[in-house]
Amino acid sequence: MWKAERKWKKFKSPLEFPLEAKYRPVLESLLPIEPINRFNLKRGSPEEEFPCLRDNHTHMGRILTLPLYTRQFNRATESGVIFDDIIRPGLEEPGNLCTASGHMSVGCLAGDAQSYILFCDFFDRVIKAYHDYTISTGIQESDFNSGNLKGGDVFDHEYAVNCEITMARCVEDFCFPMHCSRGERRKLLSIAEKALAELSEEYPGKLYFMEELSEDPDGRGLGSMAPSSAMCRIGMARDWPDARAVWVxxxxxxxVWVNFEDHLKLECSRTDANLQLAFDCICVNIVKLETLYRGLRRCFVWKERLGWVVSSPAQVGTGLQASVTVRLQHLPNHKRLENILDRLRLHMTATDKPGLYRVTNTPTIGFTEVGVVQLVVDGVKLLIRMEKRLESDGGLEDLVPTHKLSGYTDKL
Incomplete structure (x- = not known):
């Protein structure tokens, strides 16, 4: 800054030329350099670089056009994320038109929190398509009071087999796993070690490093874990298993998974399908970890319009996925199933066991944490009622919701 001031002192106002015309080059030279101009990327024009989206069955592939690609083309975040990094996951994993769940993937990932701001023209469209939610000036609300959940512990256990809740978080001022450096990843692991050590004082547990798990006889079967092929192709599994760990x-x-798809992911699984107790566990411990991270002067990424910000736009808002495995014989073959799931804001996938299906929430934004889990609770109960109706050769018309559910105040 001092050098810039000295440089300005050499100039005197000219008499023969307008100031703007003569000094524009000097003024522009003093402006901060745009991040994209710091790279010497060997790229052609947007037309030459536009990806082939034929047979691409992701939301990215459906949304991306040449004009939209051109608008993002010369942008880069401060950490160096460019638009081609953002869409690479959907190019590596183009999806399948006939998926078992009929559920289309987003086909993109953020490289850092700034990606959602700089490339908002694109991400807002993806969020709208995936979640049926329009980003506005409103504030995404949170509710970790698990006592507000209704009926999560009263499933018919002849049909509801087990349940699982996961909640993802990313840490401020660090790139997300697809883009972070080794040093960042190791620093994130160091922070997690400290926080989880304090958590263990109240809730006993042990941290397992992925490098050591294969040699640890007490590794609880986690040593055989390997990154998925998709994680490898998009760079999320770089240097595996360096700086990855699991707290149990x-x-x-x-x-608690450290440095996998996100910086942190909490997972609570139960074999009794008691979603209430699983949600209690997740809420209590995510609040504890947030407090511990703040004590280490680290915060989880939060944006008013987006809520909790994580790598995938499929999970922004709450970062929460709740699922119940349900035993169904008749409903999966019903002609209106896709329409029913759409209105319930759920998707259903077959498991590796015949007759068992995993039912999961679709939206994670536009609802509180309680609201997301309530969607699953109410939806699963309704699916079980429908299954029972079909078992007795009854019809479903009076059970099908007339519109998409808008929150946990909807009554089924």
């Missing part, structure tokens, strides 16, 4: 509670109820 002594009671086996809670698992």
């Amino acid at each position: 509670s002594e009671d086996g109820q809670l698992v």
